[in-house]
Amino acid sequence: MGQSGYLTFGLSFASLFALPTHSRVVTPQHVTVLLDETLSELAIKPGGRYIDGTVGGGGHSEAILASAPDVELLGLDADSAALERAALRLLPFGSRVKLVNANFAQLSAVARANGFDQVDGIVLDLGLSSDQLGDPDRGFGFIAGGPLDMRFDQTRGQSAADMINLLDQDELADLIYRYGEEPASRKIARSIVAARPIHTADQLAAVIEKAVGRRGRIHPATLTFQALRIAVNDELGSLMSALPQATELLHRGGRLAVISFHSLEDRIVKEYFRSASQEHVPQPDDPPGLVYRSAALRLITRKPIVASEVEVVSNPRARSAKLRIAEKL
Ligand SMILES: C[S@@+](CC[C@H](N)C(=O)[O-])C[C@H]1O[C@@H](n2cnc3c(N)ncnc32)[C@H](O)[C@@H]1O
Incomplete structure (x- = not known):
């Protein structure tokens, strides 16, 4: 852990061998979504500085680094x-990358x-990667055996198993409804509470399937897992x-690209872009404390x-992807 609580590594052979070896250091299988569209909208500049807030399999990062000479990239991932x-x-890019x-x-x-105070572009490709979904030790998918964890960062916070075993039935139903928009949330919460304790992803998937039955091709536990x-x-x-932090970090003319995968995320991005692209001129009936604010962003994508x-x-995962881009004013 670094001083401020996060682990940093620049890329060199030495740093790679310093990584914990427990890990499944395998080639990422995740297929990057909307890659060409993201790159062309970010309009990568030679010598530009970029942040990938969701490195995942490194697909967007790699393409950003490869698309113009001397590009530098700071990559973050909670996992x-x-x-x-x-x-x-990303090893071939050496010291041009910091993770x-x-x-x-x-x-x-x-x-x-990390010295990336003002940057030319930022990408956030939200949610989880296929590598995480397919890893039985993480509990994101309905795969047999693995613990029901679901944390991107396994060093902190409550696992999904803790959550479903500790919440009361109404809280659980509200959570499944709010974050999964699952119409059968109350029935599902009741069946989970009756089956507790639940420790594995396949156990949870089976409890939900038994409660609500199969409804077509999509597994009936999909929305609950999402929630x-x-x-x-x-x-x-x-x-x-x-x-807002990303907006603040951009140079004038720098671009923010966000890819979301469900309506709850997309609504947040859409609303934020809309509000940050409007200037607020004080009105007589404004609540006290509201001040003039110039627009911070220009929308590049209205839709x-x-x-x-x-x-x-x-890549069927791309079906629900929505990319929105805005430019710093
Ligand atoms: C869809 S994947 C990114 C895939 C990547 N763009 C690629 O092309 O390979 C999303 C990644 O973001 C990470 N992630 C999700 N939420 C995060 C957060 N709040 N902070 C940092 N990383 C996050 C996940 O751990 C996952 O690795």
């Missing part, structure tokens, strides 16, 4: 195993501590906190960019 995988992929194991809710502090993951990682809170049919066919 240290993801960073270890990405570090191998930090941190939550993007601390974007400003991490950027400043738990969002709650465990405070995903919406982190996003709301990161967006989100979505994946082409060709991309969706080759």
